[in-house]
Amino acid sequence: MTTWNSLRISLVQHASGLEPDANRSLLSELTPADSDLVVFPEVFARDFGKPGSDLSPYAEAQDGPFGTELSRVAEKRGATVVAGMLETSGDADGRPFNTLLVRGGAEAAYRKIHLYDSFGYKESDALVAGAIEPVVVDIGGVPTGLMTCYDLRFPEPANEARIHLNGALVSIPDAEAKAYGWSVFTGETDLPNYDILAAGRAFWTGPADLTAGYVDRYFAELPATAEKRSGWSLAEAAEAFFPSGSVTEETLAAARAVIELDLDPGVRRRVSDAADNLQRQLAIKVTYPA
DSSP: OOOGGGOOEEEOOOOOOSOHHHHHHHHHHHOOSSOSEEEOOTTTTSOOOSTTOOOGGGOBOTTSHHHHHHHHHHHHHTSEEEEEEEEOOOOTTOOOEEEEEEEESSOEEEEOOSOOEETTEEGGGTOBOOOSOOOEEEETTEEEEOOOGGGGGOSHHHHHHHHHHHHHHHHSSSHHHHHHHHHHHHTSSOOOHHHHHHHHHHHTOSOHHHHHHHHHHHHHHTGGGGGTOOHHHHHHHHHHTOOTTOOSHHHHHHHHHHHTSSOOHHHHHHHHHHHHHHHHHHHHHHHSOO
């Protein structure tokens, strides 16, 4: 399974200037040939200039000159390249978006959400904020969230991206990904509550032979999860990881048996509900055989 530790990442620490043509030419010059991910600075397409400067003349569409050159360079280098630009927004006053453009191995655009209106500076005088929609891209098999500058002060986009990441990692159809997901269920890997739920909902995706052995393990190892978590998160994890896709009499029998053990009341209720759903699915299979 690809991880951040195996990605080759280059951070380009080079200031852009006030001439868009010159900045575009730097993309090819500064993008290395041996990286999976190359990240350029905020609004690399054209520097902000002096505080209060009108930025509207320098706004472009995503497929304008800057985006076109970024795509060309990314394809030539065989990398995913991220660079900031001023993007046309349709704002009545002409204010552009502060956009991160992603081209190459992945394609996306992230418009800066949190503008810096603080300590006498008002970025919103010159720019328009993007919608509150976290953007996550796949880079070499690793889901990666996008943020810009002042966004780092606010946890919401990062939290959403992190939750998406854990679900995506567990959904990868290989044994290592499923082993990671199972370590989340058992509590060996400790994650925040919503990350646990994302991992559980993604766990049973992929080829059935990858997860078949985990059906019996679920019922055998479920009671011990109470040693790692409690309350709402314990019950939610039990529900999220329940093997609802294993519609067999054996799975139903195992569910009915585990309910009789000394379980947390919340866990017992969630597993009981899941077992009832499984019983209904089995009845439908009998009534309407494939």
